[in-house]
Each structure stands twice: as structure tokens, then as C-alpha cells.
Amino acid sequence: MTKELIALIDQKEMGRIRQDARGKLSFVYAEEWQRSLESFPLSISMPLGLAEHPHARIDAFLWGLLPDNERILDQWGRRFHVSARNAFGLISHVGEDCAGAVQFVVPERVEKRQLAEQVVIVNSLRSSQTPSSRAPQQAAQTNGEAEKRRDEELLAAQAKLAELQKTVEQASAQRDDNARQAAALEAKVRELTQLVNEREQALNQTESEVAKGQELLAHDRDIRDLMGARDLYMADVHDVSGKGTAKTYGRVFYTKGKRLIFYAFDLDAQPGVQNASSFQAWGRKGPDKQEARSLGIFYEDNVSKKRWVLKADDPKSLEDIDAVFVTVEPNGGSQHPSGKQLLFAYLRISPNHP
Numbered sequence: 138m139t140k141e142l143i144a145l146i147d148q149k150e151m152g153r154i155r156q157d158a159r160g161k162l163s164f165v166y167a168e169e170w171q172r173s174l175e176s177f178p179l180s181i182s183m184p185l186g187l188a189e190h191p192h193a194r195i196d197a198f199l200w201g202l203l204p205d206n207e208r209i210l211d212q213w214g215r216r217f218h219v220s221a222r223n224a225f226g227l228i229s230h231v232g233e234d235c236a237g238a239v240q241f242v243v244p245e246r247v248e249k250r251q252l253a254e255q256v257v258i259v260n261s262l263r264s265s266q267t268p269s270s271r272a273p274q275q276a277a278q279t280n281g282e283a284e285k286r287r288d289e290e291l292l293a294a295q296a297k298l299a300e301l302q303k304t305v306e307q308a309s310a311q312r313d314d315n316a317r318q319a320a321a322l323e324a325k326v327r328e329l330t331q332l333v334n335e336r337e338q339a340l341n342q343t344e345s346e347v348a349k350g351q352e353l354l355a356h357d358r359d360i361r362d363l364m365g366a367r368d369l370y371m372a373d374v375h376d377v378s379g380k381g382t383a384k385t386y387g388r389v390f391y392t393k394g395k396r397l398i399f400y401a402f403d404l405d406a407q408p409g410v411q412n413a414s415s416f417q418a419w420g421r422k423g424p425d426k427q428e429a430r431s432l433g434i435f436y437e438d439n440v441s442k443k444r445w446v447l448k449a450d451d452p453k454s455l456e457d458i459d460a461v462f463v464t465v466e467p468n469g470g471s472q473h474p475s476g477k478q479l480l481f482a483y484l485r486i487s488p489n490h491p
Contacts, residue, residue: 142229144179145240151179154195154241156225164195179239199224202235218323245309368392374401374482387463389482394455399447401435401463406443407479410465417466418447419474420458426474430454432461434470459484 144151144164152166166188170176176185180198183190203210203224214221217230232241374387387401397420404416419429432454435445449455460483465476 140225140229141244142225142232142241143244143246145242146238149173151176151239154199154225160223162192162195162199162225164190164198196224199228202232202237203227370484372482374399374480387480387482389461389484391461391484393484394452394457395450397432397447397449397455397461399432399435399449399461399463401445401447401480403443404435404445404463404479405437407465407477414476415466415468415470416445416463416479417470417474418449418461418463420449420454421460421462422458426462429462429474430458431470431472434466435463 140156142154144154149170150167151170152164155163155165157163164179164183166179166185171185171188178185180194182194182198207221210221210227213219213227213231214223217227219226219230221227228235228241229243233246235241370389370391370393372389372391374389386403387399389400390396390398399418401416404410405414416435418432418435419426420432421429432449433447435447438444438446460481462474462478462482463480464474464478466474467476
């Protein structure tokens with residue numbers, strides 16, 4: 138549906154701004170204005186020699202008529218139920234009071250003015266039909282001809298009046314229909330916006346659940362692969378404090394020379410552990426701890442359960458190791474064990490899970 142605004146100066150039509158269904162604007166000069174000796178362009182960017190001007194020029198011109206104040210534009214947008222970023226929509230409501238001599242009015246406004254003017258013309262012609270008692274008898278024939286002309290003018294004026302009344306009625310009906318459609322569209326927009334927000338929330342929740350599921354699936358797949366492997370060794374890992382506690386602090390899943398997964402619990406709860414510390418796993422070969430090979434640094438995979446995990450699948454690192462232990466190292470790890478030892482497990486034991 139195309140919307141229009143009429144550019145008026147001294148009640149003379151300069152041209153019309155049109156907005157199509159896609160929101161694109163154009164400005165078309167009125168032919169009568171182009172032919173007038175008194176005419177001048179609406180803007181120097183839109184010369185009279187070109188009958189129609191594109192969106193970019195008329196849109197920039199309209200923005201130049203509006204105040205350079207975001208707060209006022211937002212207030213007008215809320216007041217008139219249009220977007221504060223829609224120059225055409227704002228001018229449709231404030232165009233009669235813009236700076237300068239040119240006014241921008243909706244066609245219905247012009248048609249109502251024309252209707253009022255035509256009513257005055259018709260009433261004037263009707264009043265002129267009243268016989269004058271002072272008319273001389275000898276001028277009867279002349280008066281008859283004049284009355285005939287007045288009758289014809291009155292009929293033409295009445296026909297134009299009826300046409301204008303019909304146009305105004307149609308414009309009013311169209312305006313009411315547009316208002317109903319706009320209200321329905323606004324309600325639909327609110328409904329769709331709410332639906333989109335709800336679906337975005339549901340999607341975010343689903344993505345979070347999928348991510349958690351994939352993480353759990355990855356862990357489950359790791360364990361499942363190990364559980365199905367030959368020569369699997371599993372061991373619970375206890376602390377090395379020498380206090381004789383039976384509390385389990387970890388579990389090792391190991392297939393010789395192939396793969397090792399080390400789960401540990403409450404590593405950061407150990408006394409003397411700093412927040413910036415790293416928990417590093419080492420593969421020992423022989424009694425000399427300094428000859429241990431780094432298997433990597435633990436990461437916390439379940440905060441609520443305070444569970445940490447390390448995965449090692451480098452055959453060179455796992456080759457011929459006979460034990461695994463955990464130390465506290467500076468942030469980022471060390472080349473050789475240097476910190477406090479927390480956990481220890483022997484691997485020189487026969488597989489216990491065929």
C-alpha cells in the first residue's frame with residue numbers, strides 16, 4: 138500500500154512524497170507547479186527539471202526538517218505510534234508545522250479543505266439565484282440568461298462538491314482501515330517478538346543442555362572405550378599424607394602404553410594449595426622421581442562435584458611407566474616435579490579388568 142504526503146506552499150501543491158510497501162520514498166513534482174513561472178525546487182538537490190526524485194534525496198531532505206535531538210524524536214515516536222527512525226512517519230504528523238514556508242500534509246487534509254471551499258462556492262451560487270425585486274422589467278431576458286448560467290455553474294459546483302465529499306469519505310474510511318490494520322500489525326509484532334524471545338530462551342537452554350550432553354558423552358565415550366579395551370587396569374587413588382585415611386581422592390583407568398585417564402577429587406581443597414597453582418600428573422619410570430615424564434595438567438570438568446580430569450594418550454609418554462603421581466606446580470606447570478606430591482598410584486600390576 139502506497140502512502141502519500143503533499144508538499145504545499147501558500148496552499149499550492151508543489152508535489153507529492155510517496156512511500157511504497159517496502160518503505161522506499163520518492164518525490165514527484167506536480168505538473169502544474171513545474172509549468173508555473175513562480176515555481177522553485179523543493180531543494181537544490183531535487184531540481185525541477187527532473188519530475189521524480191529517489192529515496193536517498195527525499196529521505197535526507199525530510200531528516201533535515203526534523204530536530205537533531207534523539208529524545209524528542211523518541212517522544213514523537215511514542216506519541217504518534219511510529220518509529221523514531223522513520224522520517225516519513227514523523228513528518229506525516231508534524232509536517233504542517235515544519236520550519237520554512239513548505240507544509241507537508243496528508244491528502245485527506247487537502248481534500249477536506251477543498252471540500253470546505255467548494256461548499257462556500259455552492260452556497261454563494263445558491264444565494265445568487267434569489268430574485269431581486271429591484272431588477273428592471275426590461276432586463277428580464279438578460280436576467281434569464283444570467284440565471285441559466287448560474288444554474289449551470291451551480292450544477293457543476295454541486296457535482297464537484299459531491300465528488301469531493303465522496304473522496305473525503307473514502308479517505309476517512311481508508312484511514313480508519315489503515316488504523317485498524319496498523320493496530321493489528323502492532324499486536325502481531327508484539328506477539329511475534331514475545332514468541333521469538335521465548336524461542337531464543339528455549340534455544341539457549343537447549344544449546345546449553347546439548348553442550349553439557351556432548352561433554353558428558355565425550356567423557357562417557359572415553360570411559361566406554363577404555364572399559365572395552367583389553368588389558369585394562371583400574372585403581373582407586375588415595376592420598377599420600379601417611380595418615381592412613383581410606384578416603385578415595387581419585388581413580389585411574391590405564392591401558393599399558395596406550396591411554397590413561399585420571400580422575401581426581403578435591404585437589405584444590407588440599408592444605409597449602411594456592412589459587413594460581415596447577416595440578417600436574419607425572420608418569421614415573423624407576424625410583425627416581427626427577428626422571429618422571431609429564432603427562433599433562435588437570436582441568437576441572439565438574440565444579441559441583443569438584444572433579445578434575447587428565448587424559449593422556451601419547452604412547453611415548455606412557456611407554457614403560459610403572460607409576461603415576463600428582464604434584465602441585467606453579468601456574469602453567471613445570472618441566473620436572475618440584476612441588477608437593479598429592480596422589481600416587483602404581484601401574485606395575487596385572488590388568489584387573491579383562
